[in-house]
Amino acid sequence: MRVLFATIGATMLCAGAAQAQDGATTPGGKEALTLLVDGVKFQTVAGNGQVPAYAAYLKAKLLSAGFAPAEVQFVALGETGYLTARTPGRDRKAKPVVVLAHMDVVAADPKDWTRDPFTPVVENGYVFGRGSLDNKAGLSMAVATLMQLRRAKWVPQRDVVLVLTGDEETTMQTTKAAAAAFKDAALVLNADAGGGQLGDDGKPVVYALQAAEKVYGDWHLSVTDPGGHSSRPGPDNAIVHLATAVTRIAAYRFPPQQNEITKASLAGTATMTPGPLGAAMRAFSANPADTAAADILSADKRYIGQVRTTCVPTMFNGGHAPNALPQRAVANINCRIFPGTPRAAVEAKLVALAADPKVTVRFNDNGTIEAGASPLDPKVLGAVKAAVAKRAPGLLVVPAQEAGATDSMHFRAYGIPSFGVGGVFMKPSDSFAHGLNERVPVATFDPGVAWWESLLRTLG
Numbered sequence: 379m380r381v382l383f384a385t386i387g388a389t390m391l392c393a394g395a396a397q398a399q400d401g402a403t404t405p406g407g408k409e410a411l412t413l414l415v416d417g418v419k420f421q422t423v424a425g426n427g428q429v430p431a432y433a434a435y436l437k438a439k440l441l442s443a444g445f446a447p448a449e450v451q452f453v454a455l456g457e458t459g460y461l462t463a464r465t466p467g468r469d470r471k472a473k474p475v476v477v478l479a480h481m482d483v484v485a486a487d488p489k490d491w492t493r494d495p496f497t498p499v500v501e502n503g504y505v506f507g508r509g510s511l512d513n514k515a516g517l518s519m520a521v522a523t524l525m526q527l528r529r530a531k532w533v534p535q536r537d538v539v540l541v542l543t544g545d546e547e548t549t550m551q552t553t554k555a556a557a558a559a560f561k562d563a564a565l566v567l568n569a570d571a572g573g574g575q576l577g578d579d580g581k582p583v584v585y586a587l588q589a590a591e592k593v594y595g596d597w598h599l600s601v602t603d604p605g606g607h608s609s610r611p612g613p614d615n616a617i618v619h620l621a622t623a624v625t626r627i628a629a630y631r632f633p634p635q636q637n638e639i640t641k642a643s644l645a646g647t648a649t650m651t652p653g654p655l656g657a658a659m660r661a662f663s664a665n666p667a668d669t670a671a672a673d674i675l676s677a678d679k680r681y682i683g684q685v686r687t688t689c690v691p692t693m694f695n696g697g698h699a700p701n702a703l704p705q706r707a708v709a710n711i712n713c714r715i716f717p718g719t720p721r722a723a724v725e726a727k728l729v730a731l732a733a734d735p736k737v738t739v740r741f742n743d744n745g746t747i748e749a750g751a752s753p754l755d756p757k758v759l760g761a762v763k764a765a766v767a768k769r770a771p772g773l774l775v776v777p778a779q780e781a782g783a784t785d786s787m788h789f790r791a792y793g794i795p796s797f798g799v800g801g802v803f804m805k806p807s808d809s810f811a812h813g814l815n816e817r818v819p820v821a822t823f824d825p826g827v828a829w830w831e832s833l834l835r836t837l838g
């Protein structure tokens with residue numbers, strides 16, 4: 379998943395067009411581009427059984443760069459699995475650093491695409507194809523960097539383990555297994571989140587360092603009733619009971635919240651945001667009790683997720699015949715919970731808001747888990763700032779709390795500090811992750827490999 383730019387204010391609009399670049403020039407950039415173009419051809423959509431083939435391709439590449447067979451492992455899980463590749467460090471007892479990315483992609487219907495989603499096309503400065511951005515670009519840059527470093531006989535201070543999961547977009551069972559296998563890791567660097575934002579003139583505007591994610595939760599609300607003939611209505615109606623409860627929930631505003639990530643994120647974004655919105659960011663980041671500022675931010679779709687837990691009805695179904703009193707009504711309430719807030723507390727609030735014993739509130743477990751924010755590690759922040767300084771001197775680095783979820787949550791749930799530090803720099807208008815005609819700029823590959831090399835040399 380990759381939705382960061384939605385939260386880092388698209389306030390920068392400049393004229394002009396970026397130069398088209400159809401090839402990489404550095405050895406690492408070329409290698410990453412080749413890995414991506416080859417990688418898009420593997421249709422690693424859930425259920426296709428193509429992840430093992432893609433992993434075998436990547437394993438062969440890693441071995442060709444000098445990784446020993448024992449250092450590269452594929453762990454099969456059903457039709458998918460996860461791949462690991464270890465770069466041994468000087469201190470073999472030190473906790474490893476995990477470099478994380480995912481091999482699977484969201485489904486794509488060729489009928490809807492201008493180009494076939496699984497036939498990579500390099501054109502007008504972009505690589506087109508499903509997964510070209512999410513997450514095969516980040517994966518290819520990380521893998522190419524580790525290959526380059528292996529050829530250079532790099533020995534990090536501690537082990538650096540590449541972990542490529544195989545079902546991030548669906549059930550995250552491979553992520554769960556990989557997180558359990560590496561629950562002793564010191565740090566996770568995730569290529570599937572974080573990244574640089576470019577203005578429409580192609581110049582970098584900000585770098586977002588992802589350090590937290592909202593926690594996902596669905597609740598099913600239901601009302602059952604004996605029903606009857608609609609010509610003889612009584613005081614109880616399942617649809618009315620449920621609609622009333624849902625309306626109360628929808629009208630409720632969870633209290634504003636803040637953590638060090640959102641505080642820093644809003645303070646940083648404020649410097650690029652003019653007008654009352656920027657002022658509200660400054661005010662709320664300075665004072666979490668400023669509910670007026672929180673309300674201004676909550677009125678903007680880009681920022682409401684940064685300020686509080688949100689719960690909204692997303693599905694509603696009731697009744698069985700036009701002339702019958704409904705015997706059943708069901709609704710789905712989808713919540714995006716501020717990290718650190720227990721799900722149980724949200725559920726208790728939903729029950730209290732429903733305020734109706736006829737309404738049953740049941741948590742729908744879809745496998746997502748509760749994970750807090752990662753404390754902002756100064757070493758990681760420093761390494762990211764150093765990498766940014768090489769790529770775009772003076773560029774602002776803003777910590778970010780993502781509205782969506784990534785593999786990182788399974789590692790955060792073990793208390794492992796996990797950061798989205800992707801090396802892709804692009805315009806928000808170019809981001810079609812999960813959507814049609816997904817693409818990634820070719821120009822991001824040369825600096826993207828240099829980016830990962832800088833991060834790994836500092837943090838490994």
Ligand SMILES: [Zn+2]
Binds near residue numbers: 379380480513546570
């Ligand atoms: Zn992703």
